[in-house]
Amino acid sequence: MYLSKIIIENFRCFGEGDNRFELSLKPGLTALVGENDAGKTAVIDALRFALGTTDQELNRLEDTDFHVRSAEEAKQSSEKEKDQPPEIKITCKFENLTDNQLKSFIEFLTYGKDANDKPVLYVCWTAKATGETRRGRPYRRVEVRSGEKGEGPSIDREVRDLLLNATYLRPLRDAEQDLSSGRGSRLSQVLLKTEEIKSSGQKYNSQSEINREYLESLNVVGIGDLADELLGKQKGVEAARNVIDGHLGTLSLNGSNLRSSIKVSGTTDDPEIRLRQILEKLDLSLAGQGRLGLGSNNLLFMTCELLLLAQEREGNKLLLIEEPEAHLHPQNQLQVIKFLQDQASKDGTGVQIIVTTHSPNLASAIKLDNLVMISGRRPFPLRRGETELEESDYGFLERFLDVTKANLFFARGVLIVEGDSENILLPTLANLLGRDFTRDGVSIINVGGIGLRRYARIFQRKNLQKNTLIEIPVACVTDLDVMPDCAREITGKSLKTKGQLGENGLSDKKKKLIGKTTGQRVKTFVSNEWTLEYDLAFFGLAEDVYVAASLAKVDDALSQRGEIFDQEKFKTEHQNAIEAFKKVETDAKEVVQSGNADGCSFEEVLASNVYALFTKGTKASKPLAAQYLAQSLKEKHENELLNSAYWHERLPKYLVAAIGYVTRTTDGWGEAKEADGKQSNTD
Amino acid sequence: MVSNQIPTNLPEVTDDDIRWVSALLGLKANAFYGVDGKDPRQDALKSMETVDIAACPGSGKTTLLVAKLAILAKKWPYQTQGLCVLSHTNAAQDEIESKLGGTAVGRCLLSYPHYVGTIHGFVNKFLSLPMLRSYGFANIHFSNEISGAKLWRLSSNGRELKSYLKENFKKPRDHQIAVKSIHYVGENLDICLKATRSVCLRRISNSSTFKVMNEWKKAILRDGFAVYDDIIAYGQFVLKTYPGIEKIIRDRFPIIFIDEAQDNNEEQAALLHRIFTTDDSPVFCQRFGDANQAIYNSVVSHMKRYS
Numbered sequence: 001m002y003l004s005k006i007i008i009e010n011f012r013c014f015g016e017g018d019n020r021f022e023l024s025l026k027p028g029l030t031a032l033v034g035e036n037d038a039g040k041t042a043v044i045d046a047l048r049f050a051l052g053t054t055d056q057e058l059n060r061l062e063d064t065d066f067h068v069r070s071a072e073e074a075k076q077s078s079e080k081e082k083d084q085p086p087e088i089k090i091t092c093k094f095e096n097l098t099d100n101q102l103k104s105f106i107e108f109l110t111y112g113k114d115a116n117d118k119p120v121l122y123v124c125w126t127a128k129a130t131g132e133t134r135r136g137r138p139y140r141r142v143e144v145r146s147g148e149k150g151e152g153p154s155i156d157r158e159v160r161d162l163l164l165n166a167t168y169l170r171p172l173r174d175a176e177q178d179l180s181s182g183r184g185s186r187l188s189q190v191l192l193k194t195e196e197i198k199s200s201g202q203k204y205n206s207q208s209e210i211n212r213e214y215l216e217s218l219n220v221v222g223i224g225d226l227a228d229e230l231l232g233k234q235k236g237v238e239a240a241r242n243v244i245d246g247h248l249g250t251l252s253l254n255g256s257n258l259r260s261s262i263k264v265s266g267t268t269d270d271p272e273i274r275l276r277q278i279l280e281k282l283d284l285s286l287a288g289q290g291r292l293g294l295g296s297n298n299l300l301f302m303t304c305e306l307l308l309l310a311q312e313r314e315g316n317k318l319l320l321i322e323e324p325e326a327h328l329h330p331q332n333q334l335q336v337i338k339f340l341q342d343q344a345s346k347d348g349t350g351v352q353i354i355v356t357t358h359s360p361n362l363a364s365a366i367k368l369d370n371l372v373m374i375s376g377r378r379p380f381p382l383r384r385g386e387t388e389l390e391e392s393d394y395g396f397l398e399r400f401l402d403v404t405k406a407n408l409f410f411a412r413g414v415l416i417v418e419g420d421s422e423n424i425l426l427p428t429l430a431n432l433l434g435r436d437f438t439r440d441g442v443s444i445i446n447v448g449g450i451g452l453r454r455y456a457r458i459f460q461r462k463n464l465q466k467n468t469l470i471e472i473p474v475a476c477v478t479d480l481d482v483m484p485d486c487a488r489e490i491t492g493k494s495l496k497t498k499g500q501l502g503e504n505g506l507s508d509k510k511k512k513l514i515g516k517t518t519g520q521r522v523k524t525f526v527s528n529e530w531t532l533e534y535d536l537a538f539f540g541l542a543e544d545v546y547v548a549a550s551l552a553k554v555d556d557a558l559s560q561r562g563e564i565f566d567q568e569k570f571k572t573e574h575q576n577a578i579e580a581f582k583k584v585e586t587d588a589k590e591v592v593q594s595g596n597a598d599g600c601s602f603e604e605v606l607a608s609n610v611y612a613l614f615t616k617g618t619k620a621s622k623p624l625a626a627q628y629l630a631q632s633l634k635e636k637h638e639n640e641l642l643n644s645a646y647w648h649e650r651l652p653k654y655l656v657a658a659i660g661y662v663t664r665t666t667d668g669w670g671e672a673k674e675a676d677g678k679q680s681n682t683d
Numbered sequence: 684m685v686s687n688q689i690p691t692n693l694p695e696v697t698d699d700d701i702r703w704v705s706a707l708l709g710l711k712a713n714a715f716y717g718v719d720g721k722d723p724r725q726d727a728l729k730s731m732e733t734v735d736i737a738a739c740p741g742s743g744k745t746t747l748l749v750a751k752l753a754i755l756a757k758k759w760p761y762q763t764q765g766l767c768v769l770s771h772t773n774a775a776q777d778e779i780e781s782k783l784g785g786t787a788v789g790r791c792l793l794s795y796p797h798y799v800g801t802i803h804g805f806v807n808k809f810l811s812l813p814m815l816r817s818y819g820f821a822n823i824h825f826s827n828e829i830s831g832a833k834l835w836r837l838s839s840n841g842r843e844l845k846s847y848l849k850e851n852f853k854k855p856r857d858h859q860i861a862v863k864s865i866h867y868v869g870e871n872l873d874i875c876l877k878a879t880r881s882v883c884l885r886r887i888s889n890s891s892t893f894k895v896m897n898e899w900k901k902a903i904l905r906d907g908f909a910v911y912d913d914i915i916a917y918g919q920f921v922l923k924t925y926p927g928i929e930k931i932i933r934d935r936f937p938i939i940f941i942d943e944a945q946d947n948n949e950e951q952a953a954l955l956h957r958i959f960t961t962d963d964s965p966v967f968c969q970r971f972g973d974a975n976q977a978i979y980n981s982v983v984s985h986m987k988r989y990s
Binding site for chain 1: 764795809816924925928930
């Protein structure tokens with residue numbers, strides 16, 4: 001049996017009706033990913049309340065566990081509901097019960113309309129504030145019932161503990177404590193459940209001849225018995241015991257003869273209890289190591305839990321792990337998640353695992369089919385059939401969605417860009433415009449030229465219905481790749497030109513590019529003119545781009561020769577570049593005035609000449625130039641005390657619009673909205 | 684899905700257990716042994732096969748049953764399989780409550796995974812109610828009185844079925860009795876009316892009279908009411924609709940005890956037979972009944988008798 005659906009109402013951040021939390025699950029591993037406060041822990045805690053946990057840790061319900069209606073929700077709820085204190089309701093649906101489980105749950109089952117549907121089990125946990133106080137605490141009526149709406153018979157605590165308890169591993173747990181010996185230690189439980197512990201070996205018989213072979217044939221209790229016997233005969237122990245007995249003798253009343261006994265484990269004769277007591281004295285640690293770090297202990301601990309679960313016959317094989325990344329270094333994290341993924345997908349074990357994580361590292365290693373993004377308190381499974389991703393996208397993303405890109409699962413806004421230059425420049429440009437990607441939780445995903453659209457489709461839902469839209473703004477930034485007519489000669493590139501396409505052709509091409517990857521909250525922003533560097537030069541940063549590209553060229557040349565680009569050289573080269581730009585600017589003016597510019601404007605000629613640094617001769621490196629440009633723009637902004645209005649005028653419109661779009665969680669800007677309207681026709 | 688192997692090693696009753704239970708019930712240590720030590724009740728306690736235990740009324744059958752249940756509950760090795768104790772009345776349940784109520788085995792017997800109660804209660808708990816709940820009818824009360832009154836009102840005090848009633852029931856005062864008794868019968872949920880005589884309409888007849896009465900039944904079910912006689916019919920309906928349920932119930936209850944077996948009517952006996960003893964995997968069934976009353980209808984073939 002596996003948990004196939006969970007519905008949470010009026011619990012913490014989750015409301016009721018349209019605002020409730022509802023998630024369908026598949027067998028195997030499910031990873032809940034999302035930013036902090038998205039509701040990941042609330043989901044896990046809801047399951048802990050509803051099913052109970054094997055560690056039997058008391059889960060006291062607090063006032064804060066009841067959902068507080070927001071003003072908007074209060075508006076939606078009817079008059080009658082308003083007066084009622086909210087009732088927490090957590091519904092778990094279990095499917096695919098084995099015959100063995102069916103027989104345990106007959107009276108609680110729910111049948112399908114079709115006789116061929118296997119019966120399912122609903123567990124419905126409710127908590128209602130009664131307004132009464134008992135023993136100084138607010139009294140809440142908590143019920144666990146079966147039936148889809150909780151209308152079935154109540155499920156007793158014993159039944160829940162026996163058959164439904166989930167295994168829960170808290171974040172930042174003290175694994176060492178959990179693994180060490182002691183009453184009810186996890187290790188002793190694992191060992192007790194291991195069939196061979198009981199079945200292998202023979203009892204100790206004091207009449208037998210003691211040789212090595214005999215010693216090795218003993219069972220666990222037998223080893224304990226032998227140790228007891230040896231300890232009883234050991235001189236030192238006997239001496240100590242005599243001393244104790246001496247004292248006992250003086251203390252005991254007439255007639256009662258107290259005598260001490262020193263044994264390995266307890267004094268009971270019940271072999272079951274004796275076995276447990278002996279096992280509880282065992283510690284688990286890694287072979288050949290001293291004291292271990294938390295990380296390795298955590299690994300050991302998780303292994304133990306999985307071992308226990310896999311052997312479970314009657315109970316619920318649901319394992320809840322919060323933040324398994326705790327204490328583990330990145331490589332270990334990957335190992336752990338792969339291990340969990342494998343264990344959960346293995347046939348026969350039937351173990352179901354739900355993990356929460358905010359580690360991009362983990363998220364990148366989990367198959368999209370197993371990922372559920374939690375955003376805006378809603379779950380968005382990314383498995384096949386739920387997103388606009390196509391079959392080939394799943395294969396592609398499994399290979400290419402690495403840790404640097406897995407940030408997108410935790411972002412409040414996503415910028416998907418083609419290359420390094422955008423990746424380097426856009427955060428700086430956002431700062432110039434008064435926005436901050438870090439503060440706004442915007443992630444830039446650099447796809448390195450391939451699969452831009454595939455990443456965007458992660459955020460597009462199939463069969464979009466009410467409340468199933470992912471509200472995260474996603475901007476794809478891409479190049480138009482059409483050049484002005486004069487650029488053919490100036491840059492030596494041979495793309496289609498504006499003149500060749502004509503006005504209609506140009507707008508068609510733009511529309512096509514936008515249309516391909518726009519829809520729901522995903523929007524495509526296409527460069528207004530040609531490409532990033534060209535557009536920057538075109539709209540007002542011609543000198544800055546020229547200087548940055550020149551410096552990049554020098555930097556490259558120097559480092560090839562093994563020389564250092566020191567402060568002195570930098571100053572000279574910087575000055576040289578400014579001088580050179582002045583000449584380029586004058587030349588461009590002349591070309592346009594003399595009418596030899598193929599119908600291009602001054603800005604087009606100038607920008608083409610700037611862009612030529614990246615295309616002709618020893619080409620300037622784009623990422624390197626982007627770094628110099630970012631640095632110089634930042635300095636300019638700070639030194640000259642410029643405001644965002646200044647930059648609004650001088651930055652390419654498509655970038656301004658894209659930055660405005662992904663950061664509009666705080667507020668939007670007029671231009672951005674206007675640009676949105678122009679750019680997108682399918683919003 | 685491959686079913687997990689379900690164990691059916693029933694615990695063994697020893698002389699020690701019998702001494703223990705005698706003390707628990709406040710009886711003499713040799714209460715079940717007789718003077719010569721050859722008391723058949725001893726064999727009855729120890730037998731773990733399908734048997735009929737018949738004795739004269741008043742000879743302490745129920746005490747014998749309670750003693751046996753106490754021993755089995757104490758030694759019961761399974762957590763999700765239980766003992767099933769069925770009786771015509773709540774006699775067995777009352778007896779357990781009064782004699783074992785304060786003890787651990789008593790509490791254990793009356794809770795999961797065991798069942799102690801009436802046959803109707805059993806069919807309700809494990810078949811009818813889960814099915815009705817799944818179809819959207821929750822919290823059903825079985826009350827002939829309320830259901831009857833509601834049916835009579837729905838029929839506009841009999842006016843709607845006037846010709847049908849006249850045709851089938853000569854005396855006018857039978858009409859009300861008949862309408863109030865409208866109940867389902869059999870696995871197809873046919874409808875029957877019962878007054879001085881009983882008349883039935885098959886579901887497959889699809890007659891307009893059937894449809895009318897069926898709608899009334901559904902209407903009062905939506906209100907949460909049904910009559911006692913419906914329970915067994917619903918149980919049969921579930922067995923027909925979801926084949927395999929018998930097997931699941933047998934897995935849960937590897938042994939059943941039927942108290943006052945002589946009081947079961949044919950329909951109940953047939954249903955129990957269908958659940959527990961048909962096909963190739965019957966469970967162990969021990970029936971406790973009066974020796975001098977004919978109670979059996981050829982259900983169990985290999986029986987022993989103690990008298």
